[in-house]
Amino acid sequence: MDALIPRPSREVAPGVVHVPGWLDEAAQARLVEACRGWARPPAGMRRVRLPGGGVMSVRTVCLGWHWEPYRYVRQVDGVPVKAFPEWLAEWGRRALRDAVALSPVLASDAESDAEAYEPDVALVNFYDAEARMGLHQDRDERSRAPVVSFSVGDTGVFRLGNPESRGRPWRDVPLESGDLLVFGGPNRLAFHGVTRIVPGTAPSGIGLVDGGRLNVTLRVTGLS
Numbered sequence: 343m344d345a346l347i348p349r350p351s352r353e354v355a356p357g358v359v360h361v362p363g364w365l366d367e368a369a370q371a372r373l374v375e376a377c378r379g380w381a382r383p384p385a386g387m388r389r390v391r392l393p394g395g396g397v398m399s400v401r402t403v404c405l406g407w408h409w410e411p412y413r414y415v416r417q418v419d420g421v422p423v424k425a426f427p428e429w430l431a432e433w434g435r436r437a438l439r440d441a442v443a444l445s446p447v448l449a450s451d452a453e454s455d456a457e458a459y460e461p462d463v464a465l466v467n468f469y470d471a472e473a474r475m476g477l478h479q480d481r482d483e484r485s486r487a488p489v490v491s492f493s494v495g496d497t498g499v500f501r502l503g504n505p506e507s508r509g510r511p512w513r514d515v516p517l518e519s520g521d522l523l524v525f526g527g528p529n530r531l532a533f534h535g536v537t538r539i540v541p542g543t544a545p546s547g548i549g550l551v552d553g554g555r556l557n558v559t560l561r562v563t564g565l566s
């Protein structure tokens with residue numbers, strides 16, 4: 343169904359590009375099905391425990407490397423992390439190419455060369471209706487190559503802050519099913535989070551029968 347109010351592709355901040363509907367329904371369904379497989383144990387989906395004793399409300403599974411706060415490791419639960427598939431890296435390069443075409447800032451950033459983009463880690467997050475993610479920076483990567491983010495399922499309200507602090511200014515960008523968000527360049531280390539999920543907004547044809555939101559971020563660790 344076409345949106346009543348069209349959502350144009352745009353650079354929401356320098357080096358941050360939002361492309362609504364980048365994934366068509368078939369691609370969304372493929373991602374949901376892949377996530378279903380990745381979620382299974384061993385090395386499956388879990389709520390990450392924070393060093394302060396808290397537990398994250400999102401459920402996470404990682405590919406390529408396992409993220410534990412606040413570093414990347416190769417094993418989880420005593421077994422190797424699931425592999426990062428080549429098709430997902432190819433999606434990442436296509437996504438970055440499209441983002442660079444919309445952003446002069448990314449186009450002039452040496453770290454944002456789409457042809458050379460070799461993401462080696464993905465964080466797959468599942469949000470139920472109550473899940474959120476507090477403002478944070480993605481800064482455990484040694485590389486400053488952009489983060490490529492795919493969203494499917496229920497809409498999530500993504501809060502894009504600034505690289506200096508958790509405070510204002512920020513702007514809220516609703517990420518709907520199929521949306522692409524790339525953040526790099528001067529906003530690679532921008533604080534960001536997800537303030538809420540909008541239940542009941544997932545399209546029916548993508549295989550997320552009970553709703554919820556999946557977000558997959560591709561990153562380059564710069565580790566070996």
Ligand SMILES: O=C(O)CCC(=O)C(=O)O
Pocket residue numbers: 465467475480491493498500517534535536557559
């Ligand atoms: O769910 C999102 O859109 C953002 C996820 C995120 O920030 C992360 O995994 O670090």
Ligand SMILES: [Fe+2]
Pocket residue numbers: 478479480534
């Ligand atoms: Fe993040």
